[in-house]
Amino acid sequence: MRRAAVTGLGAVTGCGLGVERFFARLLGGGTEVRHLDGLRRRGLDIGPMAVVPGPLGPGDDGEWLWAPSDRVSDMACHAVDEALASAGGPTVAAERLGVCLGTTLGSKSPWLGALRLLPEQRTPLGDFGYATPARAVARRVGAGRVRVVSTACASGNAAIGAGLELIRRDLCDVVLCGGVDALQDFVVAGFAALRAHARQPCQPFDVRRAGLNLGEGAGFLVLEAAEHARARGQRARAYVDGFGVASDANHMTGPDRGGQGTARSMRVALRDAGAEPDEIGFVSLHGTGTIFNDAMEARGLREVLGERAQEVPVNSIKGCIGHTLGAAGVLEAVMIVRALEEGQFPPTAGHKERDPEIELNVVAGAAVSLRPAAVLSTSSGFGGINAAVVLRPGE
Amino acid sequence: MACELLGVGRLVLERGAPLPERRWTRRRPPVERMDRLCGVALWAADEALLQADAALLRADAALRQSDVALGAESTALVLGSMCGCHAVDEDFYRGVLDGTGASPRLFSYTLPSSPVGEISINYGIRGPALAIVEGRTAGLGALDEGLHLLSGGDIQHVLVIAADVSSALLDQLSPGAVTQDSAVALLLRAAPMAGAAPISVSLAYAADQPGVAQRRALAALGLPEIGAAVRVADYPADRGAVGALDAAAGIWEATRPGRLDRSGGTLVLVTDEHGQAAAAFLP
Numbered sequence: 001m002r003r004a005a006v007t008g009l010g011a012v013t014g015c016g017l018g019v020e021r022f023f024a025r026l027l028g029g030g031t032e033v034r035h036l037d038g039l040r041r042r043g044l045d046i047g048p049m050a051v052v053p054g055p056l057g058p059g060d061d062g063e064w065l066w067a068p069s070d071r072v073s074d075m076a077c078h079a080v081d082e083a084l085a086s087a088g089g090p091t092v093a094a095e096r097l098g099v100c101l102g103t104t105l106g107s108k109s110p111w112l113g114a115l116r117l118l119p120e121q122r123t124p125l126g127d128f129g130y131a132t133p134a135r136a137v138a139r140r141v142g143a144g145r146v147r148v149v150s151t152a153c154a155s156g157n158a159a160i161g162a163g164l165e166l167i168r169r170d171l172c173d174v175v176l177c178g179g180v181d182a183l184q185d186f187v188v189a190g191f192a193a194l195r196a197h198a199r200q201p202c203q204p205f206d207v208r209r210a211g212l213n214l215g216e217g218a219g220f221l222v223l224e225a226a227e228h229a230r231a232r233g234q235r236a237r238a239y240v241d242g243f244g245v246a247s248d249a250n251h252m253t254g255p256d257r258g259g260q261g262t263a264r265s266m267r268v269a270l271r272d273a274g275a276e277p278d279e280i281g282f283v284s285l286h287g288t289g290t291i292f293n294d295a296m297e298a299r300g301l302r303e304v305l306g307e308r309a310q311e312v313p314v315n316s317i318k319g320c321i322g323h324t325l326g327a328a329g330v331l332e333a334v335m336i337v338r339a340l341e342e343g344q345f346p347p348t349a350g351h352k353e354r355d356p357e358i359e360l361n362v363v364a365g366a367a368v369s370l371r372p373a374a375v376l377s378t379s380s381g382f383g384g385i386n387a388a389v390v391l392r393p394g395e
Numbered sequence: 396m397a398c399e400l401l402g403v404g405r406l407v408l409e410r411g412a413p414l415p416e417r418r419w420t421r422r423r424p425p426v427e428r429m430d431r432l433c434g435v436a437l438w439a440a441d442e443a444l445l446q447a448d449a450a451l452l453r454a455d456a457a458l459r460q461s462d463v464a465l466g467a468e469s470t471a472l473v474l475g476s477m478c479g480c481h482a483v484d485e486d487f488y489r490g491v492l493d494g495t496g497a498s499p500r501l502f503s504y505t506l507p508s509s510p511v512g513e514i515s516i517n518y519g520i521r522g523p524a525l526a527i528v529e530g531r532t533a534g535l536g537a538l539d540e541g542l543h544l545l546s547g548g549d550i551q552h553v554l555v556i557a558a559d560v561s562s563a564l565l566d567q568l569s570p571g572a573v574t575q576d577s578a579v580a581l582l583l584r585a586a587p588m589a590g591a592a593p594i595s596v597s598l599a600y601a602a603d604q605p606g607v608a609q610r611r612a613l614a615a616l617g618l619p620e621i622g623a624a625v626r627v628a629d630y631p632a633d634r635g636a637v638g639a640l641d642a643a644a645g646i647w648e649a650t651r652p653g654r655l656d657r658s659g660g661t662l663v664l665v666t667d668e669h670g671q672a673a674a675a676f677l678p
Contacts, residue, residue, distance in 0.1 A: 094601070095611055104506055106528070111481065114568055115488055125568045127669060130479060130507060130528035135669055139602035144611060146600040146671060147536070148529040150479070150507045158525055165543065186484070189491045190502035245523040246468070247515040253503045264468065264521065268549075382503060383512020385524050 004167040004175075005229045005236030005394065008087025008222030009334050010079035014050030014215055014321045018082060022321070022331075023338040026346035027367045031320050033201045033213045036062030044188055046197040050215040050322035051183060058183065065185050068113020070128075072106070072182040073136035075218040080137050080176055083220040088234050090174050090224060094144035098172040099137050100162040101148050102155030102179040103326040104381075106130030109184050133180050145172060152381025153286070154245070155179060156219070156329025157389050161243035163223045173228040179330035180218040187325075188214065194253065202289030202323075204316035204348050205298070205362045207355040212288040215322020219330035221337070236394035238337040241374070242273025248384030255292055255380055259300025262286075262378055265386040266304045273374065273390035277305050280312060280390075281372020282345055284332045285360075286380050287316020288323055289350070293380065298358040300378075313370065315363045319349030329379045333389060336375050340393045345370050397593045398545050399586040401552075403644045404442025406435050407577040407634070410561045420444045424517040429504065430483035431576060436474065436510035436558040437517065439578035443554065444518070447582045465520070469551040471544045472511040472524040474558065475537030477635035478573055479507030479528055482562045510558060522550060531572075531632075532598060532665045532673035533557065534640030538581070539596040539673075545585035556580040559635025573635040581644050594647060594677050601670045608672035609664065616676050618662070625676075626661045639665040643675045650677050 011018060014032035015025040025032065033048040038061040051057050056075050058064035064071075084090070110128045127135060134148045145166065151158045156179030163177035191197045191214060198211035221240075229236055246268060248261035255261070270277060285297050302309040317335055318324075324331055339345045344367045351364040377389045408414070414426055414434050420441055426434045444465075487501040503509075508526035515524055523544060527536045534557030541553040558578035565573060599611035613619065621627060630642035643663045650661075660678040665671075 095599070099600075108484070111484070111568065112488060115485060115564065116492065119567070122564075122567045124570060128568070129477075129481075129530075131530045131669070131671075134529065135602070135671075138600055142602070144600055145598060146529055147598075148527065150526045150528045151524070152506050152508050152512075169543070186488055186491070186505075189497040190487065190499075190505060193497040193499040193502050195499075245525065247472070247512075247521050247524045249467070249515045249519050249521050251516065252509070252512055261521065381508075382506055383508050383524070384515060385508060385512065 002167050002170060003226040004164050004223045004240045005226045006221050006238040006240060006337050007224045007229050007234050007236065008083040009337055010083030010220040011331060011334050012052055012056060012075045012079045013217040013331060014052060016053050017078060019334055023335065026317060026320050026335055027344060029347045029349050031201055031349045033322050038062035038065065046188060046192040047199045047213060048201055049213050052216055065183055068109050070107045070109055072180050073133040075182060076133040076137050076178060076180045077140055079218040079220045080178060083222050087222040092174045094142050096173040097143045098145035098166045098175040099134055099143045100159045100175055100177045101134035102159030103130055103133065103181055104150060104152055104155055105181050105187065107132035108186065112184060112186055137176060141176065151385045151387060152383055153325055153328060154379040154381040154385045154387035155326035157379045157387035158245065159330060160240060160333060160389050161245065161387065164240050164243050167223060167225050173225045175223045176220055177223050177330065178218065178220040179327035181216055181325035181327050183214060183216045196290060198289060201350050202319055203350040204287035204289045204319055205294050205354055205358045205360060206351050207353050209289045209291065209294060211290055213322040215324040217321060217324040217327045217331055219327050219334050221330060221333055238340050238394040239392045240389060241392050242269040242275060242390030244268025244272055245387045250384050253382050255296040257296055259296045259303060261384055262297060262300035262380055262386040263303035265388040266376060266378060269388035269390045275374050275390055279374045280376050282370055282375045283312055283314040284336055284377040285314050285316050286378055287318055289318060294358060298360050310359050311361055313345060313361050313363045313368055315346060315348045319351065329377065332377045336377060336391050343369055343371050398542065399584045400647050401582040401584055402443040402446030403648060404439040404580040405641060406439045407575055410576060414438055429513060430480060431560045432480050432558055433504060433510045433513045435560065435576050435578040436556050437513055439580040440514050440554055440556055443580040443582040465552050467519050467521045469522055469549065470520045471522045471550045471553045472514055472520060473537045473541045473553060474511050474526040474556045475533035475636045476507050476526060476528055477531050477533055477559050478565060480505050480509060481565060482560050485562060485564055530669060530671050531636055531667040532671045534636035535596055535665055535673035535675050536598055538640060538675065539598060541583060542596060545583060551585060553583045554580060555583060557637040557640040559637050571633050574633040577634045577637045579637055579641040579644055594675060596675045598673045603670050605666040605670055605672060608670050609666050612672040612674040616674055621662065628661050628663045630663065639663050646677050
């Protein structure tokens with residue numbers, strides 16, 4: 001079976017443009033979540049969130065959250081440009097180049113903009129919907145295969161899984177695996193309705209955690225068949241060796257409290273990677289900062305790692321960049337690859353005092369020096385979908 | 396890929412028409428609380444299960460004995476949809492705009508993967524689940540993914556579903572894309588049994604060049620061109636991702652087992668204006 005190497009990374013987050021800015025901020029334990037004046041003015045200030053700064057973002061005050069323009073494709077293209085450049089711009093025939101994208105919202109802003117118009121003012125839209133950012137990327141890079149997956153907040157990991165599949169099936173030699181979501185008033189109003197948003201910066205796994213912070217962003221991995229990378233002299237920065245997905249079958253918005261679904265996805269990913277639980281030296285958890293998610297993940301991890309769950313270091317990146325929805329899994333993978341390269345794993349921003357019922361070794365306060373044999377990354381989403389990825393160090 | 400088609404469920408409704416009453420294979424799901432996309436998908440899925448005489452999954456009881464038993468963890472769900480949850484997006488957002496309030500119930504359905512979530516919950520299916528949303532080819536894309544899951548060995552059954560719903564707003568913004576509310580569901584089993592008909596699916600993309608994408612998809616099936624001996628199936632193009640998968644299912648149902656002659660056969664071919672193409676070939 002062909003092995004999938006990560007040869008490039010790209011990121012657009014609340015930290016700004018670029019992987020290094022993102023990783024440095026994570027290592028420093030900082031946060032980019034803040035209150036937006038535009039939301040305050042419109043009575044939608046549900047709490048701080050992390051938006052992309054600069055021209056790709058919604059403006060310093062968030063006023064562009066109501067704009068009908070398609071930011072999400074621009075964010076995706078920027079991230080994929082960085083990823084390809086960092087991979088040394090692999091040359092591959094179109095038929096052997098794929099794009100796999102995970103998203104929960106796609107390009108929804110034009111649709112929402114049309115809805116705000118009077119019926120007589122509306123005209124047919126061009127390209128809009130879930131596949132729009134993937135097509136923007138595919139058009140840009142000349143890809144010959146496009147897959148767009150949507151599994152709620154597990155979409156990013158699902159996109160990595162889809163890319164891994166294309167490599168293993170020998171359908172592609174290079175796959176650009178990405179996740180992207182851009183905030184609009186639509187999703188802000190939705191999480192307000194669910195009362196899931198914290199009024200202060202989120203605190204994953206903390207005894208005082210009170211909900212999530214929304215975020216937005218785009219992340220891309222260049223996933224390349226290992227022999228293809230080797231042939232062109234490109235080193236593998238890491239390997240994606242396993243993927244697993246499983247369903248809770250419990251509730252549309254609430255996770256299975258026992259963590260059985262996420263545990264199943266982790267076990268499938270480990271088996272897929274040919275890895276034993278003892279090999280896992282770090283876990284990047286979904287860690288939204290909600291009461292139920294964080295507790296559920298702790299139980300699920302204990303199901304898989306047993307007593308070691310209290311020792312293996314874990315983190316969540318959502319205290320820094322918020323919950324980036326469909327981009328979350330891929331941005332976590334970007335963090336993991338950089339961390340494997342540096343031997344430094346970032347702390348969990350916002351975490352101060354661990355909930356005693358969450359018996360995990362949460363990295364907090366400062367980064368931890370590690371050289372793990374394998375790392376697990378988990379995501380969970382509405383509808384009870386859970387997805388996990390196993391990564392190993394590169395060359 | 397040799398596998399067995401155990402059952403097909405279909406539903407085609409005029410916009411907004413009520414879901415037909417049915418005798419559900421297990422306890423009646425609360426479809427009136429769900430959005431339209433979930434409702435039509437669930438109805439078609441249940442029909443497929445009924446047809447297959449599948450054992451009902453119960454979270455707290457033993458499986459009922461049947462010719463076909465669905466394992467909770469060895470059954471996968473794959474949905475393909477072109478336009479996803481746009482209808483409930485609109486319902487939810489209207490409440491935001493007109494001040495009547497943002498409904499948490501509606502918001503929980505504003506994800507194109509909601510149908511697989513509801514099917515998972517209502518049938519106790521705990522295996523892989525995902526939604527494929529890459530445009531009009533998403534139905535055949537879901538079939539491709541379903542076949543791949545079956546080939547891995549861990550998954551014994553896959554419910555492949557395509558669903559799309561219409562709306563007046565969609566008519567204005569994307570005329571002709573989806574004019575009815577419909578779904579089709581196929582229950583498949585990995586089974587190199589006597590009589591299992593092979594089916595091949597391929598997908599391709601060429602930015603804004605549907606002809607190039609089509610050629611790539613055909614080449615991947617070993618069909619460099621559509622020969623005279625290959626019949627190209629018609630399908631309704633105004634049902635989003637549903638039409639092509641429905642056509643493939645219909646041909647598969649009618650295909651006599653044992654025919655492996657590639658000099659003939661039927662092709663279902665989908666292309667869209669963006670350059671996405673998908674092909675399903677049934678010999």
